[in-house]
Every structure is written in structure tokens, then in C-alpha cells.
Amino acid sequence: MDDISVFDIKPSNLRDHINKFVYNHGVEKEFSYIEKKTEKDILHGDFKTALKDENKLKNRYSNVLPPEQYRVPLVLEPDDHDSDYINASYINDPAGKQRYICTQGPLENTFNDFWRMVWECKSNVIVMLTREEENSKKKCDRYWVDQDSHDYGHIRLIYETHIALQDMIQRIFTLVNLKTNEKRKLVHFQYISWPDHGTPVSIKGFLNLIQAVEKEDKTGPIIVHCSAGIGRSGTFCVIHSVVTNYKNELKNEQYTLNIPKIITNFRTQRPGMVQTKEQYRFCYSAIAEGTSMEQLRKGRKERSLSYSIN
Structure with missing residues (x-):
């Protein structure tokens, strides 16, 4: 099965596809296809900067590394020739737009690098998909403050406020570049209902996260991370990119989705994106629900316009 176009599906047929194929062991077959298709990206990929001795302690996991072509290079710090590395990858969405940066959960020794990346890439939205500790294992070190402020190198992080919801915590910060005194607002979403290697507790709760992220200019x-920056992070990027791009394709009757193709492309940019068949199945379920919601919104909007004209 070399022609990946066989997986093209119209959004309106997604639910039928799930009911007739995906849950009939189809998800395992498709996911196995993706695993085999992308195996070479890990075996023969170029990870030369990530594998440098001076950068090894900057990697949370030694087997999760950014390919050279897609890594996020930091601006070199004066007198430090090894300061341009962070375990993070640029991820282009299916439309070819550089929309995400997927990264590992920051380590204490990479906090300054992380906030430099946020500033240098002009990112103002962070999506965190893990708790700091899960099943008594450290998944991410706390790289932010819940009160007052803290300086991470030349970036000052000022806590403003937070909102705690059922499935997520939304935090608002102000970033200050201490070299230039420039200030920026940053929104930090932490989704807390997603166990490692599992799937979100609620599709609706997860889609609420997608909508909240979309409301931000x-x-x-968007900087996305879990612990390794591939499983939960990859799943988020797949669902977010498809559901949000779908809004622009509602009137396009020829529009099709190809989930294996999207994931295969994402894995080229960061190997391992969408890590388990359970996460893969969740992609289908959440996309089916998300695209259906967009169809309903479109219908309500058209009816509202019709009533106002009449």
C-alpha cells in the first residue's frame, strides 16, 4: 500500500468510516502503515546538533530528538557557541503554514532556552498537555511562576492571573525583554485531563481547548508540549490543524481529509508524532466531532442570515 491517497475521506463520511472501518481493527492497520512508512525518519534521520555531547543534557529523552532540517535554532548567546540548541521542532500544518512548534517539557537547565525561544519566535500562546508529575514520574519541570515574577536569562516572566476550569488552567503572563524593555502578553493553556500514552477524558472538553486556543490572536x-513533545503534542496538532482548517473548506465539495498523510508529514518534521493507536483513534473521533460542530455552526449562521434578510 504505497499510495497514501487511498486514505482520502470526505469529512461528511468520517463517522461512517469510523463505524465501518476504524473500529473494525482498521485503526490498527492504518497505524501500522504509518509506523512502517515513517520508520526511516528515525533510523536514517539527521540529528547531528541534537546528538552533540554538549547538547545531550538538554534532551529529556535520548530517543526523542528534533531532525536537523526542522529544529528551532536559537540566536547564539555572546561567547557561547553551543547556545543555539533546544529540543523543539517547527511543524507545518497540512496547508504548508508554519503553525506550531512542538517541544519537550522544559528541564530546569533549559528554562532560559525555552523562554528565549518563545520570545525569538514571537509566540504568544503555549499549550501544555501534561501535568508536572504523572504516576509518580516527573514529566515536566515548572518553567513558569504562579505569583510575582521571575527572570529567565534576559526574559522576565510576570504573572498576571489565571482561570481554573474543569479540564484546563488558563494563565496570563506578561513577558519583558530586559535588553530592550519590550513587553508582550502571553497566554498559557494547561490541559490536565489527558493521561500519558492515553487519550483525553472527554472529546467535548478537548474541543473546548481547541476553541479557546483559536480565540487568541x-x-x-503555537508552542505545544507534553513530556516528550510527540504523543499528546502530535495528537493536538493533528486535530487542531484539521478542525480549524476545515472552517475554510466548508463550501468546497471536493475537500477531503487524509489523516495518515497528515501524520506521516508531521513525523517527517518530528519523529513519533501521535504515539499510540489509542491516540490515533482519538484523532478520528475528535475530528469527526469537531467537523460536525463546524457544520452545525455554519447551518445556524446561514439560517440566522436568512431570517435577517426576510
């Missing part, structure tokens, strides 16, 4: 790529 973006000044740069």
Missing part, C-alpha cells in the same frame, strides 16, 4: 507559532 496569534503573533507566532
Whole structure:
């Protein structure tokens, strides 16, 4: 099965596809196809900067590394020739737009690098898809403050406020570049209902996260991380990119989705994106629900316009 176009599906047929194929062991077959198709990206990929001795302690997991072509290079710090590395990858969405940066959960020794990346990439939205600790294992170090402020190198992070919801915590910060005194607003979403290697507890709750992220005006790529920056992060990027791009394709009757193709493309940019068949199945379920919701919104909007004209 070399022609990946066989997976093209019209959004209106997604639910039928799930009921007739995906849940009839089809998800395992498709996911196995993706695993085999992308195996070479890990075996033969170029990870030369990530594998440098001076950068090894900057990687949370030694087997999750950014390919050289897609890594996010930081501006070199004066007198430090090894300061341009962070375990993070640029991810282009299916439309070819540089929309995301997927990265690992920051380590204490990479906090300054993380906030430099946020500033240098002009990102103003962070999506965190893990708790700091899960099943007594450290998944991410706390790289933010819940009160007052803290300086991470030349970036000052000022806590403003937060809102705690059922499935997520939304935090608002002000970033200050201490070299230039420039200030920026940053919104930090932490989704807390998603176990490692599992799937979100609620599709509706997860789609609420998608909607909340979409309400924010973006000044740069959305920074997405879990612990390794591939499983939950990849799943988020697949669902977010498809559901949000679908809004622009509602009137296009020829529009089709190809989930394996999207994931295969994402894995070229960061190997391992969407890590388990359970996460893969969740992609289908959440996309089916999300695109259906967009169809309903479109119908309500058209009816509202019709009533106002009449």
C-alpha cells in the first residue's frame, strides 16, 4: 500500500468510516502503515546538533530528538557557541503554514532556552498537555511562576492571573525583554485531563481547548508540549490543524481529509508524532466531532442570515 491517497475521506463520511472501518481493527492497520512508512525518519534521520555531547543534557529523552532540517535554532548567546540548541521542532500544518512548534517539557537547565525561544519566535500562546508529575514520574519541570515574577536569562516572566476550569488552567503572563524593555502578553493553556500514552477524558472538553486556543490572536507559532513533545503534542496538532482548517473548506465539495498523510508529514518534521493507536483513534473521533460542530455552526449562521434578510 504505497499510495497514501487511498486514505482520502470526505469529512461528511468520517463517522461512517469510523463505524465501518476504524473500529473494525482498521485503526490498527492504518497505524501500522504509518509506523512502517515513517520508520526511516528515525533510523536514517539527521540529528547531528541534537546528538552533540554538549547538547545531550538538554534532551529529556535520548530517543526523542528534533531532525536537523526542522529544529528551532536559537540566536547564539555572546561567547557561547553551543547556545543555539533546544529540543523543539517547527511543524507545518497540512496547508504548508508554519503553525506550531512542538517541544519537550522544559528541564530546569533549559528554562532560559525555552523562554528565549518563545520570545525569538514571537509566540504568544503555549499549550501544555501534561501535568508536572504523572504516576509518580516527573514529566515536566515548572518553567513558569504562579505569583510575582521571575527572570529567565534576559526574559522576565510576570504573572498576571489565571482561570481554573474543569479540564484546563488558563494563565496570563506578561513577558519583558530586559535588553530592550519590550513587553508582550502571553497566554498559557494547561490541559490536565489527558493521561500519558492515553487519550483525553472527554472529546467535548478537548474541543473546548481547541476553541479557546483559536480565540487568541496569534503573533507566532503555537508552542505545544507534553513530556516528550510527540504523543499528546502530535495528537493536538493533528486535530487542531484539521478542525480549524476545515472552517475554510466548508463550501468546497471536493475537500477531503487524509489523516495518515497528515501524520506521516508531521513525523517527517518530528519523529513519533501521535504515539499510540489509542491516540490515533482519538484523532478520528475528535475530528469527526469537531467537523460536525463546524457544520452545525455554519447551518445556524446561514439560517440566522436568512431570517435577517426576510
